[in-house]
Amino acid sequence: MDCMLRMPPEVERAEERDFGAERIRHLRHAIIVGLIVYNIYNLTSLHLMADIQPFTVAMRLLVLVPGSLAIFYLVPRVPPALRELLLLGGMFVASLLPLYLLYISQSAYASYTLGELPLVLLFGNMLLVLRFRLALIFTSVTSLAALWVIHYKPDFDPNLVFPLTVQVVTGLFFTLYGNWHVERQRCLTYLARYDAQNRADRAERRGDALRDLTLTDMLTGIPNRRHLDETLHAWLERDGEVLLMMVDVDHFKAFNDRFGHVAGDDCLRRIAEALSTFAARHDGFAARYGGEEFTLLFGSEAAAGGPFIADRLVRSIRDLAIPHPARTDGLTHVTVSAGYAATGEGGVREARDLVTRADLALYEAKSAGRNRSRAG
Structure with a gap:
């Protein structure tokens, strides 16, 4: 003044x-x-x-x-x-x-x-x-x-x-x-x-920023495990089906051993971005579960098409064509395996049970040769 x-x-x-x-x-x-x-x-x-x-x-x-x-x-x-x-x-x-x-x-x-x-x-x-x-x-x-x-x-x-x-x-x-x-x-x-x-506005923005930090994976920039847990519980409380998909990067340890952790981090960031884009295209949610594992959630409309969505997801990562010469299975690019489970199958409405079923399906996909998906 x-x-x-x-x-x-x-x-x-x-x-x-x-x-x-x-x-x-x-x-x-x-x-x-x-x-x-x-x-x-x-x-x-x-x-x-x-x-x-x-x-x-x-x-x-x-x-x-x-x-x-x-x-x-x-x-x-x-x-x-x-x-x-x-x-x-x-x-x-x-x-x-x-x-x-x-x-x-x-x-x-x-x-x-x-x-x-x-x-x-x-x-x-x-x-x-x-x-x-x-x-x-x-x-x-x-x-x-x-x-x-x-x-x-x-x-x-x-x-x-x-x-x-x-x-x-x-x-x-x-x-x-x-x-x-x-x-x-x-x-x-x-x-x-x-x-x-x-x-007050600055304090609110700082609070929002801090909250975003606590819900964001620092490496990949997508939601973290805590954000996933909150979102999964919120979705399960609503009416309608929920499709949960566990995704794991195939032979990632060999990738890190060959190229180093910096390149490994870059690889995870590229995959996270692709998964996040894929989830958004299907009105879903993508988060980093931990390590080289990711979790995706989809609503009722996508739940019925679980096999189709899972196969498209696996193909979308393969199409990134990230070189992986350290693999011993004959493939030369980074791929992922996916296991999925839906609440409509058996009436499962508990987050822990849904994750367990999808995790078991992921194990089956990896046991079957990786670079594929399986239903739980």
């Missing part, structure tokens, strides 16, 4: 989102009240400006009233910056018009209409609560215009020059100080709210 009580642009936009509608309601209400009170001063012209009384009434009713109603209409329909400038323009008309009428009136009592000026300043600075930078412009210009009229109006009573000058200056100071105080409090209050909200 600077010396003109301007907040950073992003904060100004946030405040408008939060409180713009409330300010618009306040402004429209104040405009109507201000119009009613302002036009009561038509009665004073009967006594204080009798020489131009018809003109004063016409100026108020034909200039100020339509202008104020136009601002009333536009306030909720224009951008915030233009809205505040419209208010400033309306307040200039409301303050400078009486000064102009005072200047042209030849009535001996015209100077008493200056009592209207502090009320106009009060209305703009304290009821409309012009933004401080605009209130400063409004108050300064209005006061300078009033002082010019007091000092340069022909036939102005010299005995009134000093006291009216004091009234104008003090009215300027008090209403502008009041505006500064209210506006400063508004800015400080919202800045504190904005900062608190930002801290």
Whole structure:
């Protein structure tokens, strides 16, 4: 917040989102009240400006009233910056018009209409609560215009020059100080709210990030065993079948021994990415179970096609064509074996039983020569 009580642009936009509608309601209400009170001063012209009384009434009713109603209409329909400038323009008309009428009136009592000026300043600075930078412009210009009229109006009573000058200056100071105080409090209050909200948002994001870390396998970037357990239990609590597939990389120890653990880690990352993509394509879930083992979950729609899905999964890893010359079974690329089990088979609804059945099926696939799948 600077010396003109301007907040950073992003904060100004946030405040408008939060409180713009409330300010618009306040402004429209104040405009109507201000119009009613302002036009009561038509009665004073009967006594204080009798020489131009018809003109004063016409100026108020034909200039100020339509202008104020136009601002009333536009306030909720224009951008915030233009809205505040419209208010400033309306307040200039409301303050400078009486000064102009005072200047042209030849009535001996015209100077008493200056009592209207502090009320106009009060209305703009304290009821409309012009933004401080605009209130400063409004108050300064209005006061300078009033002082010019007091000092340069022909036939102005010299005995009134000093006291009216004091009234104008003090009215300027008090209403502008009041505006500064209210506006400063508004800015400080919202800045504190904005900062608190930002801290809360950052804390929430950090919490989400930490939670993601606890549910993500650090090597492969896909969900870890903990995330798998939570997801499996959640899926089993829902109605519908669940297909669970255990996947193991064939001859992975030989791959590590031949190429080293760095290459082994790269291999696991590529396989994890392929499994994750495969699972997403079938509205499923993929996680690293541990070591070179992975687990995939599929819902009711996929459960009926277990054999087809398992065979496609095995083929998709084989199609990666990751070289594996250390194999002793005649194949030269990395492959996987898969075992799967579904809840619909035997009415199994316990996570442990489902994993056990899929694990046994995986063992059968590996015993049968690997690079294949088996049902549990």
